[in-house]
Amino acid sequence: MIPSTPGSTTHPSDPDGARRIVVVGGVAGGMSAAARARRLDERASIIVLEQSDHVSFAGCGLPYQVAGEIAERDALLLHTPASLRASLDLDVRTRHRVTAIDRAARTVTVAAEDGAYELGYDALLLAPGATTVLPPVAGLDHPAVHTLRTMSDLDALSARLAQLEAEVAAGRTAPLRAVVVGAGFIGLEAVEALVGRGLTVDVVERADQVLPPLEPDLAPLLADELRDHGVGLHLGTSASAVVPQPEGADHAVALELTDGTALDADVVLVSVGVRPASDLAAAAGLALGERGAIRVDADQRTSDPHVWAVGDAVEVVHAVTGATGPVPLAGPANRQGRRAADSMLGHRRTPQAPVLGTAIVRVFGLTAAVTGPSHATLAAADVVHEQVRVHAAHHAGWFPGAEPVHVTASFGPDGRLLGAQAVGRAGVDKRIDVLATALRAGLTADDLAELELAYAPPYGAPKDVVNMLGFVAQNVLDGTMPQWHAADLDEVVATSLVLDVRSRAEHAGGYLDGALNVPHTELRERLDEVRAAAAGRPVAVHCASGVRSYLATRVLLTAGLDARNLSGGWLTLTTTPRAARTLEGVPA
Amino acid sequence: MIPSTPGSTTHPSDPDGARRIVVVGGVAGGMSAAARARRLDERASIIVLEQSDHVSFAGCGLPYQVAGEIAERDALLLHTPASLRASLDLDVRTRHRVTAIDRAARTVTVAAEDGAYELGYDALLLAPGATTVLPPVAGLDHPAVHTLRTMSDLDALSARLAQLEAEVAAGRTAPLRAVVVGAGFIGLEAVEALVGRGLTVDVVERADQVLPPLEPDLAPLLADELRDHGVGLHLGTSASAVVPQPEGADHAVALELTDGTALDADVVLVSVGVRPASDLAAAAGLALGERGAIRVDADQRTSDPHVWAVGDAVEVVHAVTGATGPVPLAGPANRQGRRAADSMLGHRRTPQAPVLGTAIVRVFGLTAAVTGPSHATLAAADVVHEQVRVHAAHHAGWFPGAEPVHVTASFGPDGRLLGAQAVGRAGVDKRIDVLATALRAGLTADDLAELELAYAPPYGAPKDVVNMLGFVAQNVLDGTMPQWHAADLDEVVATSLVLDVRSRAEHAGGYLDGALNVPHTELRERLDEVRAAAAGRPVAVHCASGVRSYLATRVLLTAGLDARNLSGGWLTLTTTPRAARTLEGVPA
Incomplete structure (x- = not known):
């Protein structure tokens, strides 16, 4: 139930004394809250105040309308005040800007075209969103x-x-x-x-x-x-x-x-970038976090028990690192709105999940997606982890149209998945969604190895990319496959024998200076040669993607050599900045 | 380590006394085991006996080669004995059929073209697969x-x-x-x-x-x-x-x-269908399950500690129901092979997961996929559950090319996901894989609601199909949205007022006999009319997909009526056999 203080609010517009919910901001989180509030409370007075001309517009669709991929600009306008009144009995007021909150009186001051007015509330939901950051560049006021x-x-x-x-x-x-x-x-x-x-x-x-x-x-x-x-x-x-x-x-x-x-x-x-539009909240004395986002509890409630906040303007807790800050993403905003309404109306509480920051972008024919913290974020937060890389086909390699999915993921020493990223031409969104689900559930490398994903040739492989990621992480974490990273190339080259187990033809196409080329199918017969070349140094093995060099690493370890496998192989080497610069001088 | 009994085995072919692993069956599970065994033990003698001409062929690709979608028949032959020798030092013998196992002597009898021979083993892995079931039909020996x-x-x-x-x-x-x-x-x-x-x-x-x-x-x-x-x-x-x-x-x-x-x-x-090819195991006195599959423990070990078994021939435990039986799927077979090798070679044990039976099929432009038990399977196993249906677009509805994903899922009273199925033209494999991951992890409706899946307009929606499934399940399970099912149509029609809240135009296109049509946007004004028509009976609400009728159900519940929402709406009604038959006589 909405907290009710005797005599706290009088609402001339609500003669029957129904509770009044005022929502500031009519996109994503704000509108999700308003709609959920109506579904939970048919009698409440729900007023949505939106400073712009539009509510419920599809902000994420703007670039696609520029390109014409979404043909009609108006396709982005998902609802109108009239449709929201008809369907959900919401009182939606566009071009109404809230200029102040009087928390003691539980009123907001609203500026509209025909003048300012005060509006009382029992519950106030702030969904002001974010504003575009402009960098310190001279001349930004030019019409271009x-x-x-x-x-x-x-x-x-x-x-x-x-x-x-x-x-x-x-x-x-x-x-x-x-x-x-x-x-x-x-x-x-x-x-x-x-x-x-x-x-x-x-x-x-x-x-x-x-x-x-x-x-x-x-x-x-x-x-x-x-x-x-x-x-x-x-x-x-x-x-x-x-x-x-x-x-x-x-x-x-x-x-x-x-x-x-x-x-x-x-x-x-x-x-x-954007920054939280938290000025109104700040002026009202609501607690903000370090990065200027509105601080909320697990129920989206601010430091004022009558005020909730959601969306780009609020502070969230990031999964894995526990860091706090705003996260300007549509999905979390919508779900926060729903939970805020539940809280306002005393509905069953549901668990608030830390934010994974799952995000995806199409870049022409490629897709790039992330979930959870990156290596750099984990390192900055002093979270011990191993990075694991897989380049595996998005469906059975022998089925037409197989495309590689390039995955880089991080695992804790206990095997827990900590974060994952992927790039490729097909199947990237699926793998990141599976990994985002695994991350949310706290799954480990062992769990990923055993995930039972849907396989028929057009859709995947009996050992899916995600299973492969689990297998490789198992091998790295339990010591079956020690690895080295492209980022450490200079140090590795200086101290190890680099063993290239690709074919002669692949080797001829470009190699690390000083690398010994022994195709993996010849390794067992040429072990003595490798041992002599190593001369007591560790052996840094690589192939193209890391599969053949894994086999070779196992052969070498059994032979008593100190062998390590290059994570991600030559493919990763050529895309890792520092290593790639080193490679610029190699014969091709 | 392989169990070793003093003087148990002599192998003239292995003069150095390396352990010998014999694998019966060179596809999927058998070959996965052989390859993993080699990676874990470079010195073992690993012999793979395959009765057919081919090992490691892509059985799942056969139909696609018939159609010509996979142009070359030989593309299905992933490895040859020669390539497996070169890469993994495996001794692969095709057209070698194992005809008997002497468990006491730890030998197998092998029939080959140039005669039979005995082969000793330290560890025996059975991966005989399944055989095609032929129904009792006269004339099946015709060449057609x-x-x-x-x-x-x-x-x-x-x-x-x-x-x-x-x-x-x-x-x-x-x-x-x-x-x-x-x-x-x-x-x-x-x-x-x-x-x-x-x-x-x-x-x-x-x-x-x-x-x-x-x-x-x-x-x-x-x-x-x-x-x-x-x-x-x-x-x-x-x-x-x-x-x-x-x-x-x-x-x-x-x-x-x-x-x-x-x-x-x-x-x-x-x-x-197929049945486990367990004759050899049975003849050797290994324990079988009720349905004739080879019984194995969590390490894929049979009732004989020197014999392991994997793949279509073995019994698995099904998730949720705990039922046992064979499951002829490539993914589990491959992973069982890997774990069996781990067990044989004393490698770190990894958890064996109960089988979800995740499966998928392309039917022209449609995809159908399942994970976990169906409603019928749950009902047969007396597992209490609620069925929840969602028809939601595979990506943002305003982005071109949005296709509905039709999902039917089951949840336990505690909110746990128990099984899910989906059909649609796009995005079905992704949703089933996310749900298979959720099922493996024991996630609940609350968890699904909070899953943070990758959203940009070409890939999904801020509230993904899976989130929607979670929302609906939450509403059903916590009583926010009581529902009725199309399968109960006759009973519901006999005892309730059916309220169709679709538009007049939709209603005119086909409706349930006796249904009152009140478009959901008019419901608040026409409540008295609905109350009068209900005359004390429950109100069975429906729209096209279940969304508008959810809003209507909430309005009616607040008004004190006993209202329930049709799970899946008219879309589900028209595809539910019993209900669809009833509908055949309705005006269109």
Whole structure:
């Protein structure tokens, strides 16, 4: 039940004394809460206040509408105040902005076109979302500069693109150019959208890889895909200024980068992140976390027992590391809304799960997805773990169309899965969802090895990618297969015999300087040769993906040699930044 | 370590006294065991005895080669004795059949082309697989009759099809016709393959639905897909005789059915199931289970401590019900082989998981998949459960190409997921794999509601199908949404007011006799009308899929009416056999 203090609220608009729930923000979490509240309490007065023109719009669909993949802009408007009134008896007020909360009086002050008013509440739900972060770049007020988070943003960008396309139709010869600032999930969606719209696109990213949350050995796969689609990559550098170009120039602006580059652009799209829109909550004295997000308990309740908060503006607890901070993801926001309504209305409490940060992005033909913390995040949090890599076909290799799924995952010393990431052309979403489920359930390498996933040739393999990941992790963790990592290449090369057990033809296509090539099928006969070459040093084995070198490592260990297998093999070596730089000088 | 009895074994072929592992059966489980054994013990003598011409062939690929989807027959031969010798130092002997086991002497008798011989073992692994069951049908020895389990089966069927196609090329005018007997997983793959090969196909199934393990409300979706591809369905009947047709007749045989039908056929493919090939084990006195499968412990060890067994021939424990029996699936076979090798060689034991029976099949454009026991299996085992149904889009509905995933799942009163099944055109394999993982981990409806699956518009929805399943199950189990089932239609109609809350246009397209149509958006205003019509009876609400009727049910419950929501809505009603029959007479 809503906490009720004698005489706390009078609501002239609710003469029958029904409880009043006020929701601030009518997208994702806010609307989920309002809808769930109605389903649980048919009699409540539920008022949703949304400062923009739109509620329940599909924010995640904006890039796809830019590209035309979603043909109609209005397809993104999932509900209207009228439809929500008819279906759920919600009082939805767009262009109504809450400017203040009086927690003592339990009222909010609302600014609307026809003036300000006060509104009492029994329960207040804050779902203000996040606001786009703008980097400290001169000239961002130029009309060529856009963001892409709201329907207004979409409309402004669409208008600009239409204007540019009209110029082309009218004879403009200079190609249309765009620069996307920020190569995170949304930035990459925007890159693909603008390429799809026919523009020539550059992307600027401060980190030295695209999609910074992705493992460094997986990100280069995306970079290659972007380059293959004509996208210019500017990594490890930042935008410093938007410089308007003179009338009659080919392009509207030049975007200057800190590395001295200047990129012509007709559109600059800024996507460097968001921050919690917690100003209202802060002004009302609600507790915030360190990163400015609204602090909530397991029931989404803020430091005020009459106020709940959900979505991009609130602090969550991250799984595995226990770190706290905001997580701007649609899925958690929706589920938080549902649970907040349960809490407001005294419904059965359900467990709040720590956030895994599961996320996915399509980059042209590739998919990249993550769940749980990365190696870097685990290392920063001092969580002991082993990294395990698998490159395995998304369905039976002998069935047409098999595509490799590249997985990098982390396991604790007790075998527990801690996080996983995958990139590939098919089956990536399935494996990350299975791993996200496993992570939520606290499954171990042994459990992954025994997972019974659906197999018929068009769908998987008798030993699925996830089973393989479990097998490899078992072997690493129980000592059956000691491994070495591409990131340690320099040290390994300096101290070990590198043994390349690929075929002669594969070896001839590129190899590590000083590596001994013994195809794995010849290893048993040439053991003495390997032993002599090792001369007491450890043997660092590799093949292309790690499978044949596993067999070789077992042969060598049995022969009494100190052998280790390269995690992920040559495939990972060539995509691991430091190792890949070393490889640039090798014979090919 | 392999159990070692003093003086137990002498192996003239192993002068250095290495332990000898003999593997009977060189596919799936047997070969997995042999390969794992080699990786764990470089010095062992490992001999694989395979009675057929082939080891490590891709049995699951056979139907796809018939259709030509896998172009080359030899693509199914994954390894040869030579490649296995080179890579894993295995001694693989094809066309060597084990005819007896002398457990006391620890020897097997082997029949080969150049005579019989005895072979000693320290550890014996039995992976004999299963054999095709032939139903009691007269005339099965006709050359038109085929099975499809081995490479020899494939070669024989391919030869027959080639001969028939040659007849067509030579001017034959009668269309090529095939009948598939048995509409299980393999039977349906064979149907699709033969249609893909250009034949006109009928399928005969003794049960009154296709794919008998599938829930009765999902199977009709497959039946429609089969009919849409020109397949003739003969359900609830059996083949009784293969009657050769006279020389010069259009077709080679007529297949007579118990319902009196006679089906012309040039090819009859029998696929009614398999049974464990446990004769050798039985003759050796090893313990068998009730259904003739070899009994093994958690380490795959048989009743003889020197003998292990894996694959289609062994008994497994089924998850949830605890029932025992064989399960002819490739995934479990492979993993059993790996664990058996671990056990033989004293490697770290890993948990043996009860079998979920996860399985999947492509039926033209549809996918059907199951994990865990069905409603019928649970009911037969007296496991108390609630069935929950969801029809939800496989990715965001506003993103192009969204396809419904039809899910039927069972939950225990404690909320635990007990089993799940799904049918649809996209995203079915992913959802079943997530649910198979959840089932393995013992997750509940609350856990499913909070699963954090990967969302971007091309891949899913902020509230994924699996989350929705969790939400609905929560609502059913905690009483928020009482439900009724299509299977109980007659009783419900007799005792309740049926309230159809779809739009007038939907209602006009077909409705339950006597149903009151009140579109859900009008319900609040027309409550008195509904109350009057109910006249004290319960109100059985439905819409198309169960979503709008859930809202309506909540409104009615608040109004003090005894309301229940139809699980799965009209969509499920029209595919539930008994209910669908009732509907045949309704206005459309």
